[in-house]
Amino acid sequence: MHKSNRQILSKLIVFVKPMLPVMVIAIAMGTIGFLAAILIPVLGAQGVVHIMEGRTLRTIVIAMAACAVLRGVLRYAEQACNHYIAFRLLAHIRDLVFGKLRALSCAKLEGRDKGNFISLITSDVELLEVFYAHTISPVCIALLVSAICVAWQASMHGVLAFIALAGYATVGIGIPFWLSKTSAKAGKAFREQAGAQNAMVLESVRGMKELLWFQAANRRKEQILQSTKELASKEKKIKQGMAKGVSATNVCVIAFTVLTLLASMALARQGMVVSDVVLMAPMLMISSFGPVIALSNLGTGLAQTLGAGERLLDLLEEEAAMEEVEDGADAAFGSIAVENVDFAYGKERVLQNFSTQIPKNRILGIQGKSGCGKSTLLKLLMRMWDVDEGRILIDEKSIQGINTRSLRRHESYVAQETVLFHDSIARNLRIAKADASDEELVAACKKASIHDFIMSLPQGYDTPVAELGSSVSGGERQRLGLARAFLHDGDVLLLDEPTSNLDSLNEGAILKAVDENKAGKTIVLVSHRTSSLQFADTILKMEKT
Numbered sequence: 217m218h219k220s221n222r223q224i225l226s227k228l229i230v231f232v233k234p235m236l237p238v239m240v241i242a243i244a245m246g247t248i249g250f251l252a253a254i255l256i257p258v259l260g261a262q263g264v265v266h267i268m269e270g271r272t273l274r275t276i277v278i279a280m281a282a283c284a285v286l287r288g289v290l291r292y293a294e295q296a297c298n299h300y301i302a303f304r305l306l307a308h309i310r311d312l313v314f315g316k317l318r319a320l321s322c323a324k325l326e327g328r329d330k331g332n333f334i335s336l337i338t339s340d341v342e343l344l345e346v347f348y349a350h351t352i353s354p355v356c357i358a359l360l361v362s363a364i365c366v367a368w369q370a371s372m373h374g375v376l377a378f379i380a381l382a383g384y385a386t387v388g389i390g391i392p393f394w395l396s397k398t399s400a401k402a403g404k405a406f407r408e409q410a411g412a413q414n415a416m417v418l419e420s421v422r423g424m425k426e427l428l429w430f431q432a433a434n435r436r437k438e439q440i441l442q443s444t445k446e447l448a449s450k451e452k453k454i455k456q457g458m459a460k461g462v463s464a465t466n467v468c469v470i471a472f473t474v475l476t477l478l479a480s481m482a483l484a485r486q487g488m489v490v491s492d493v494v495l496m497a498p499m500l501m502i503s504s505f506g507p508v509i510a511l512s513n514l515g516t517g518l519a520q521t522l523g524a525g526e527r528l529l530d531l532l533e534e535e536a537a538m539e540e541v542e543d544g545a546d547a548a549f550g551s552i553a554v555e556n557v558d559f560a561y562g563k564e565r566v567l568q569n570f571s572t573q574i575p576k577n578r579i580l581g582i583q584g585k586s587g588c589g590k591s592t593l594l595k596l597l598m599r600m601w602d603v604d605e606g607r608i609l610i611d612e613k614s615i616q617g618i619n620t621r622s623l624r625r626h627e628s629y630v631a632q633e634t635v636l637f638h639d640s641i642a643r644n645l646r647i648a649k650a651d652a653s654d655e656e657l658v659a660a661c662k663k664a665s666i667h668d669f670i671m672s673l674p675q676g677y678d679t680p681v682a683e684l685g686s687s688v689s690g691g692e693r694q695r696l697g698l699a700r701a702f703l704h705d706g707d708v709l710l711l712d713e714p715t716s717n718l719d720s721l722n723e724g725a726i727l728k729a730v731d732e733n734k735a736g737k738t739i740v741l742v743s744h745r746t747s748s749l750q751f752a753d754t755i756l757k758m759e760k761t
């Protein structure tokens with residue numbers, strides 16, 4: 217659903233509510249700070265008047281110094297408050313996003329826009345920092361400071377107030393608005409190109425061997441160079457826009473100050489203001505543009521922030537494909553029955569009128585060509601998706617009425633590839649059971665025949681899995697996956713081609729480990745190879761529908 221900018225802004229602002237007091241303090245500090253900064257040259261002007269009248273400068277100098285110190289302290293306090301708010305909010309939003317991710321889980325993570333998704337949870341959340349730390353309070357501060365300065369000018373003369381108002385509006389609203397259309401387009405083009413460029417460079421590094429092998433490195437280099445040139449030209453557009461903005465702003469600041477000077481001279485000549493005003497009013501004018509200039513710089517960033525905000529809000533509002541069950545029954549795992557199940561991903565039908573029985577404490581082997589829906593069946597057994605038609609019964613109860621927690625507790629899963637986190641082996645294993653004792657870890661690893669390997673490592677179970685886990689071979693990795701499953705110790709063990717990436721020696725070891733530990737477990741073993749299914753009690757052949 218497309219949201220208007222106003223909707224996005226108002227929804228983003230709602231998050232600030234619990235931190236309103238801090239926000240108010242930040243705005244107050246910022247406003248007083250700016251006023252202190254503005255006062256310094258205005259006091260200077262007053263000083264000139266004092267000199268001309270032969271009066272002492274002492275109080276004025278002290279006041280100027282006080283203003284300078286105040287400005288520094290208040291600016292610091294304002295920034296501290298704003299960043300406190302921003303980082304607290306980002307933490308909160310990340311928490312929401314991860315909570316949502318868990319609810320959306322498979323449907324979303326399996327989806328084909330995984331790349332987008334990753335940028336969503338990393339850079340988009342980051343972009344909101346600009347909004348919370350550098351947008352809301354500057355806007356309020358600019359409004360307040362400008363209003364006070366207009367009132368100040370009005371206390372000298374209405375015409376001066378009018379000029380000030382026009383000046384602030386031009387710099388703070390007019391120029392950003394004028395630039396926003398082109399800068400938003402240029403910004404978007406730049407970000408897209410930068411994303412493509414990043415992906416390309418990463419891919420090139422990852423595929424370095426292939427590139428060298430096939431002597432394609434030079435061609436690739438050309439492509440990267442080309443893309444870099446495009447990126448540079450897009451950045452140039454952005455910078456040109458910014459330069460236009462800066463020069464227009466400076467011209468306006470000078471123009472409105474000169475206008476104030478001319479107006480106050482005319483007013484003084486007609487005796488409508490005292491002569492001090494000729495010095496004071498232009499000084500006030502030129503020194504009071506700070507807050508609105510800060511606003512005009514927001515323009516480019518805001519378009520990005522709104523885009524990021526929209527994507528995040530869309531995610532947070534997305535309905536989970538699968539509601540977690542909390543008030544259902546707990547599973548007492550026995551047999552599983554799949555009855556007349558239809559299932560499709562969108563329009564892509566995978567299972568049609570599919571039925572099978574999975575008897576308790578047996579190994580069911582499932583064989584079938586790639587793409588025939590074997591993994592999909594396992595995912596349905598884990599209720600990562602709901603069936604479209606038919607039903608899945610666990611112990612004669614519909615899977616949809618079983619508490620999600622209980623379902624996860626009773627089912628263990630090993631996939632084709634085991635993901636290892638950048639952490640110690642012990643902690644990688646404890647993913648499956650957070651409070652597992654060391655003895656339990658060892659027992660599970662012995663079952664998966666990986667204990668000896670772990671003990672041969674320099675720090676045993678505390679050895680860190682090196683980055684990307686590239687130091688662990690495929691066979692070891694799968695055995696760690698199996699150890700996780702044994703540690704989790706569900707009654708149902710779902711194995712989705714756990715050995716398809718392994719050589720026959722490793723495959724044999726893993727299958728043997730499964731067979732030796734099958735007591736009291738209902739096991740579904742998926743493979744497209746007949747040889748892998750030697751230990752199965754029954755074999756089901758799946759066909760593509």
Ligand SMILES: Nc1ncnc2c1ncn2[C@@H]1O[C@H](COP(=O)(O)OP(=O)(O)O)[C@@H](O)[C@H]1O
Nearest residue numbers: 326327561566585586587588589590591592593
């Ligand atoms: N998340 C998904 N979204 C859309 N289509 C999918 C998704 N996962 C799998 N498919 C499609 O469903 C079909 C069955 O996939 P899968 O169950 O993984 O087959 P198998 O495990 O037997 O190789 C394939 O055509 C695959 O492209």
Ligand SMILES: [Mg+2]
Nearest residue numbers: 590591592712
């Ligand atoms: Mg599969």
